[in-house]
Amino acid sequence: MELSVGGEYGIVIDAVGAEQFAWLRERAYAGWVLIMDEETERYCLPRIERYLGSTPLVKIVVPAGERHKHLDTCKFIWEEMFRGGVGRRWCCLNLGGGVIGDMGGFAAGTFKRGIDFVQIPTTLLSQVDASVGGKLGIDFYEVKNSIGLFANPQAVWVDAGFLGTLPEREIRSGYAEIIKHALIADEQQWSELRDIKDIRGLDWPAVIERSVDIKRQVVLKDPFERGIRKALNFGHTIGHAVESYFLHREDRLLHGEAIAIGMITESWLSHETGDLSAAALDDIRDYCLRVYGHQHVPEASFPVLLDLMRQDKKNDTEAINFTFLEKPGEAVVNKTATADMITRSLAYYNSLGS
Amino acid sequence: MELSVGGEYGIVIDAVGAEQFAWLRERAYAGWVLIMDEETERYCLPRIERYLGSTPLVKIVVPAGERHKHLDTCKFIWEEMFRGGVGRRWCCLNLGGGVIGDMGGFAAGTFKRGIDFVQIPTTLLSQVDASVGGKLGIDFYEVKNSIGLFANPQAVWVDAGFLGTLPEREIRSGYAEIIKHALIADEQQWSELRDIKDIRGLDWPAVIERSVDIKRQVVLKDPFERGIRKALNFGHTIGHAVESYFLHREDRLLHGEAIAIGMITESWLSHETGDLSAAALDDIRDYCLRVYGHQHVPEASFPVLLDLMRQDKKNDTEAINFTFLEKPGEAVVNKTATADMITRSLAYYNSLGS
Structure with missing residues (x-):
């Protein structure tokens, strides 16, 4: 192919x-x-x-x-x-x-x-x-x-x-991008992925092809990331900050594990400040927790995380940029969230750990 | 403009x-x-x-x-x-x-x-x-x-x-590229430049504009130097080697001074192995000597110069690539010359010093 x-x-x-x-x-x-x-x-x-x-x-x-x-x-x-x-x-x-x-x-x-x-x-x-x-x-x-x-x-x-x-943990980490691609552009694939109990049984060539095709179509439309390509940043504004924060700790997270936290928190923001339904948020939250488990993010880290988000090369101003979901399969770029709302999204994520 | x-x-x-x-x-x-x-x-x-x-x-x-x-x-x-x-x-x-x-x-x-x-x-x-x-x-x-x-x-x-x-010597050095642009693509400008006894009196904005326009047109046709853009290398195969050789000496040459030597020797090659007429060679030789004087190139350096030409990033094979002149205003790319002919062109150049 x-x-x-x-x-x-x-x-x-x-x-x-x-x-x-x-x-x-x-x-x-x-x-x-x-x-x-x-x-x-x-x-x-x-x-x-x-x-x-x-x-x-x-x-x-x-x-x-x-x-x-x-x-x-x-x-x-x-x-x-x-x-x-x-x-x-x-x-x-x-x-x-x-x-x-x-x-x-x-x-x-x-x-x-x-x-x-x-x-x-x-x-x-x-x-x-x-x-x-x-x-x-x-x-x-x-x-x-x-x-x-x-x-x-x-x-x-x-x-x-x-x-x-590859070790299984590496594969699971990469799988987060597949989830992300489905969430921003392919509702059908998202609903199929949700039914998968164990990713070890996946038909990888087929799953990869579909996921690559999503990214390919987005990149073709906007090669230099001036607009719609930013959709690919879904989960990555908070996810990248979490990844950087854990980088210097013993219990460091793989990229996809951090992005899973980013997808949950940014879905929460998409619901609280945008159009994402409560049901869709719950689905995303449940699926990400099922695949990636839960990792407590220390409250003391929140200001550090906010600083890291501000330094991201996509942010030229004080406001922190996000890509939100309108619904599974549809992303909207150039959204912003306040420090307060971001903090609350992280608190929401922490509340999910039992 | x-x-x-x-x-x-x-x-x-x-x-x-x-x-x-x-x-x-x-x-x-x-x-x-x-x-x-x-x-x-x-x-x-x-x-x-x-x-x-x-x-x-x-x-x-x-x-x-x-x-x-x-x-x-x-x-x-x-x-x-x-x-x-x-x-x-x-x-x-x-x-x-x-x-x-x-x-x-x-x-x-x-x-x-x-x-x-x-x-x-x-x-x-x-x-x-x-x-x-x-x-x-x-x-x-x-x-x-x-x-x-x-x-x-x-x-x-x-x-x-x-x-x-700028010091006058720097200006004269840059002027070599103007001569080169005229020689490869603008016979009319070449014949005008030849009449100029003292470059200090030139109408620089006009001369620069015309020269930039030549380069612009060549680059537009071949932005990644796969063909015709190599015309711009006229004078530079031998000229670059001479420049590198003199770089570590007391009497180092400025870029254009070395390119002047390159234009004379490569015009000689264009005449000996190609179509450039004896009269055109004489014109180019006389004009370059008038503007740049003569700089003896030690015979002991010839093997070093040949090695430097072979290392040039434009040469992937043993043969040394050149751009020759067919006549003033017309260049032809992808020509080659043997080590023997190159050596003879340098001997010719040396013979011009009195």
Whole structure:
């Protein structure tokens, strides 16, 4: 199955194999750069190694984890590319999760003013989220993705087979973006997902394809995030702040776990200050708690969370921007909420823990 | 006078003043970042300072010179932008020569995935060359402009009044690009320039406008340098190598001085292996020697120069690529020359010194 993005590149949702590499070979690059982290080198490279053949190859392995998504690692990648003799007519293959896709894409997009690259996302989160939309970058000045650019890959190869290399908690984390995509744009998928008791039994290629397609359609309408693309921020204003806050604690949350808290609190705001019905709020709340459980957010953290929301790069003014739900399957962008209401939404969330 | 580039941005060739800043103010940016080097802060800022008004402003001053056009300086710019609270809705004004335009543009083009920027080139070289074409970047791994991207500014303000802040040698250096533009695309301007005995008397705004227009038209046809844009490399294959070689010597050459040597040697190659007439070669040789004098290129340097040409990012294979002249006003791209012929062209150049 192939989805096309603006006619510019295709997202292939299929096992990565001979077909994709034949397509790549046809493009006659002078060589390939393969960027991985220590984890994906060990667990994911074996799935594609046999297809690499005799094309000149420069392998670059970086340490795993978001904390390495910074300028020094990027500099190391650029240096390795120079040391390996990489030229303008090479193609970069980014094999890994969001960190590798974002940073490897940024390194490729700026090397000699930009060489081609192909994304091979290996986590559920990167398959349904980072693989579409052309956002590339690194963390800088302790701000996530604060140095980067928009550039499209030549292709994205989404292979659900890589999910077998992931711990279940990682898969559940990525699944939050699938819930989000359904909530903002696909009422039908949302009602189907709600009936799923155990995500381990999901038909992943089908679920991923539908979710990627939602994001693809939103991004096509608004590639530079000037309007409707902000719908994708649903759950992320509060969710990102919660994620940042827990980052430095023992009991840190994965991205999707924080976004689940964001989806509950922002649904509450959508209900209290907007049009979301009480029944829909209850459905979202129940489903997110069922999948993600409950994590108490200390009251002492609320002012810190508010500060983090104000610093978010989407906020230029004092008011904090949100994407609200009107109903499941329909989002509305450019809404705001007061500090008081945000605090109350967090108190609501805490009240759900028994 | 305003030239439009792909309908996307305008190049205003006029004194920078109230009109340009009124246009900028209309765009209602949250603030402006002003990037300068120590020289342009001293000599060029006074020309525009009175127009800055009360818009929130972050001034960033970096050391002057190509040797500071690297990642550490860029990092400093990004950090200053964060410290100054620069957001996505800010605009960056790059006040300076090619280094400031390239590096400031790159910093802006990657800050929070890209903020708007305006180029205010203050040297003749940057006014007729770097101001058009969207090439941005820094030097890395000892390779010029090896990390960067293509991105267009919101506007380019070309003010010949800044030339008064430059030493005459700098102006003569920038003038080489004007000669080059005429030679590759405007036989009429070439024949006019040839009659000029002293460039100090030139009508700069008119000459610059015509030269910028040539580059603009070439870039519009081929923004990513896949074909005809390579015409702009005339004189630069050998010229860049000569420039790099002299960089570490006492008697270093300015860019245009090296390009003059490149134009003579590459015209010789165009004549010996292509269609350029002997009379045209003689004209180009005589004019370049008249403006730039002669600089002996040590024979011992020839192998080094050839190595430098092979490393150029435009060369992926063993053959060295050139743009040749068919006749004044007409260039032909994707030509090659052997090491032997290149060596002979340099010997020819040396023979011209008395």
